[in-house]
Amino acid sequence: MEKAANNQLTNDDLIRFALEEQSPKRSEMAGEREKSKAEIKASPSHHTASLNIIRDLSAPKYESTSPLLYLQQQVRTMFTHGPERAKCAFVLLIDANSGVRTTSTSLSTRILALRWDSSAAAASLVMLLAWPQERMSPLLDRQLAWPSAGQPTLREVREGQRHFFLPAYREAKAAAKGPEAKSTLLEVFLVDVHSLRLQKDGAESSKPCTSFSHTFVVAFGPEGMIVWQGCGGEGWGYGLDTYISPEHNGARIRSWEDAGAFADRVEKLTEHKGKWDKKCNNFYKHCFGVDLRQICSVEGVVPALTPKYEAWLKILVFEDLTVEQLRKFSY
Known part of the structure; x- marks a missing residue:
């Protein structure tokens, strides 16, 4: 190029x-x-x-x-x-x-x-x-x-600041429901720290694992919340095109009640430690639409989940999103 x-x-x-x-x-x-x-x-x-x-x-x-x-x-x-x-x-x-x-x-x-x-x-x-x-x-x-x-590296995880979803959600909600009715955009990186360590140590090549790392975008405005995401691998999951389709209706306007439940589950995923248990799997399934426990249960088809659950969160925030900024492309 x-x-x-x-x-x-x-x-x-x-x-x-x-x-x-x-x-x-x-x-x-x-x-x-x-x-x-x-x-x-x-x-x-x-x-x-x-x-x-x-x-x-x-x-x-x-x-x-x-x-x-x-x-x-x-x-x-x-x-x-x-x-x-x-x-x-x-x-x-x-x-x-x-x-x-x-x-x-x-x-x-x-x-x-x-x-x-x-x-x-x-x-x-x-x-x-x-x-x-x-x-x-x-x-x-x-x-x-x-x-x-732009995915976070192991060095960034070790040296960078860890973020939390609930405070970011509360600030965005307050801005949306405030007198100026502002819109906020978040890009969220949920990082599988143990998987990053395995990759760095070269262990992944001998015993591959399925990582739970996931990136998604959330927008907040006076109307509520929208989530955009794709999540999958060979033979499982869904693409962004499917997620936004009328049949899936993933990128819909969510009520503040639904938004609060989503934020709470993301926060619990971030706080969870130990092994990938049923409760953790349910949080992930509700937030991101895939049942990793079931997907990784068939031996020889999809590699097993990362043996140790350790999550780290990074959030990029853009405040006061406007329609004028979204009209930036000219043709």
């Missing part, structure tokens, strides 16, 4: 990024099936649909004075042409705002690696849409460093 002349999301830039005619240079050892998949992922029809998605983001067909409802519609807009085209639009938005020109080869490679059942990918999409333009540089840097995507 090379640097473009500027980082403005212009019509000419997007068309050039999306339709650049450069033959992919693939290894002769690559199988025909993988070659075919890559060509499909970055096909012209994907490019056209992706540009339509970006156009709708910059000039939406909906009007709302509520940041919560506006962001809810923006996330839905990303998937109007399906999850694969949403991947293409996501990559183009990252690169155009970073001032990076993407070739057909790199676009195909990144689309193939992107999964909406990755909690990090799902959260990153919402953050890209919501984060204010003037503060986007660190966010874009971590997207270009995918797949790490």
